[in-house]
Amino acid sequence: MTSLTASLARGALTSPFKRAGRPDATLPADRLTRPAAPVAPGPLAAYGRICGFTESGPLPLTYPHVLAFPLTMRLMTAHAFPLPVLGLVHTWIEITPHRAATPTEPLELTVYAEKLTPHRRGTEVTMATEARVDGELVWESRSGYLSRHRRAAQAAGPVTAVPPDTGSLPARAEWRLPGDLGRRYGAVSGDRNPIHLHPLTARLFGFPRAIAHGMWTAARCLAEAGDPSSIRSVRAGFRAPVLLPATVTYAADATGNAFELRGPDGRVHLVGAVTRQTGGSPAG
Numbered sequence: 001m002t003s004l005t006a007s008l009a010r011g012a013l014t015s016p017f018k019r020a021g022r023p024d025a026t027l028p029a030d031r032l033t034r035p036a037a038p039v040a041p042g043p044l045a046a047y048g049r050i051c052g053f054t055e056s057g058p059l060p061l062t063y064p065h066v067l068a069f070p071l072t073m074r075l076m077t078a079h080a081f082p083l084p085v086l087g088l089v090h091t092w093i094e095i096t097p098h099r100a101a102t103p104t105e106p107l108e109l110t111v112y113a114e115k116l117t118p119h120r121r122g123t124e125v126t127m128a129t130e131a132r133v134d135g136e137l138v139w140e141s142r143s144g145y146l147s148r149h150r151r152a153a154q155a156a157g158p159v160t161a162v163p164p165d166t167g168s169l170p171a172r173a174e175w176r177l178p179g180d181l182g183r184r185y186g187a188v189s190g191d192r193n194p195i196h197l198h199p200l201t202a203r204l205f206g207f208p209r210a211i212a213h214g215m216w217t218a219a220r221c222l223a224e225a226g227d228p229s230s231i232r233s234v235r236a237g238f239r240a241p242v243l244l245p246a247t248v249t250y251a252a253d254a255t256g257n258a259f260e261l262r263g264p265d266g267r268v269h270l271v272g273a274v275t276r277q278t279g280g281s282p283a284g
Contacts, residue, residue, distance in 0.1 A: 025082035027113040027125070032071045036106035036133075039067070044103060046188050051216065052223035058100035061228055062219040064107065064131040064139045065093070066189045071111040072127055073190075076145075081113070083125055083147040087195060087205040089241075090214040091124060091144040095234040101131065101138045108132040114142065122148040148206070169251035169260055172224065177212060179245040185216045211241035217248075217261050217270045225256040225274055236272040 044063065045055065053060045076085045101107065114126040124146045131139040178184075182196030194201035195211055202210045218236045225231070242248060242261070248269065252259035261270040 025116060025123070027082065027116060028075065028078060028080040029112075030075060030078070030080075031110055031112040032075050033111075034068070034071055034109040036108040038106050039063075039103045041103065043188065050185055050188055051219040053219070054223075058102055058228060060219065061095055061097055061222055061231060061234060062215060064101070064109065065095075065129060065141055065143070065215060067107065068109040068111050068129045068131070069190050071109060072129070075111055075113060076125075076127070082116070083123060083145075086193070088145045088147055088193065089195070090238060091119075091146045092235075092237045093141060093143045093215070093218060094236075095139070095141045097139050097228075097231060097233075098136075099138050100229050101133065105133045105138075107138075108135075117144075119146055122146055169253055169258060171249045171251050171262075173250045175220070175248050175250065177242065177244055177246045177248060179210070181212055181216070181244055182210045185213050189213070189215065191215070207241060207243070209243045212244055212246070214238040214270070217242060218272065221250060221252075221259050221261060221270065221272055222274075224250055224252065225259065230276040231274050232277055233275045234272065236270055238270055239268045242269050 039059065044059075047053075047063060047066060048055060048060060051060065051062070073085070075081060076083070076088070108131070110130045110132070112128050114128045117124045117126065124144050127143045127145060129141045129143070130137060183198075186192040186196055191213055195205050195207055196202075196213055197210055199209045202208070214236075217238070218234075221236075222228075222234065240263075242263070247264055249262045249264075250259065251262060255276075257274045257276065259272045259274075260268055262268055
């Protein structure tokens with residue numbers, strides 16, 4: 001975690017000097033790569049427990065994102081990266097597993113910044129992550145991160161293939177989320193963005209309380225989505241922050257292919273969609 005800690009410290013130092021929304025902003029062309037390395041069983045088990053995944057079988061669909069997070073942070077906290085990393089909000093993710101990866105396979109990870117997009121609330125950056133085994137692309141993702149700032153009234157929203165609101169899906173489970181969930185997930189994932197850790201640090205970025213990580217909500221929902229080996233793509237949009245502590249409802253159709261996370265007032269926090277290979281197993 002030494003490199004990740006250094007990136008977080010660098011982000012705290014450089015963020016005040018970066019002005020989001022500069023018209024001449026460009027992304028660094030760097031592609032950062034971590035050489036192939038085995039998955040450490042202890043951190044994987046801790047991640048599985050907090051997200052609700054089973055202890056055996058292939059890697060959770062969201063875990064390569066966690067493994068690559070130190071690379072992502074190193075790139076986003078570099079001097080050439082145009083957005084301040086402190087306060088960035090994860091807005092959506094698309095995951096494509098080309099085949100199931102097992103915990104015993106050494107993964108080579110690559111991260112790069114793909115594009116900047118005007119957003120009605122600021123500027124959004126798309127970060128790409130790829131995982132390979134012996135040169136074979138086995139997993140990839142695209143994620144949107146929003147830097148909130150004032151924009152001209154005519155600024156367009158993000159052009160992103162995230163699922164539309166699904167309406168009233170049937171409730172499948174209710175989860176009570178503790179106030180320290182952000183700190184616990186941050187310890188497992190390495191994502192210690194201040195908006196997730198404490199009410200005081202969250203208020204510095206406009207949130208009344210700490211908010212749950214979007215990737216925790218996506219992972220927790222996918223842990224309920226049935227046979228992971230049948231999944232060919234996942235799309236999730238983070239609609240509204242989950243203020244901690246909270247009680248949320250996981251809702252899904254009979255196949256588990258459309259799902260959402262709702263608050264007690266019906267507010268939708270996350271909307272997701274899964275596509276499966278023909279004959280894939282539905283959620284149980």
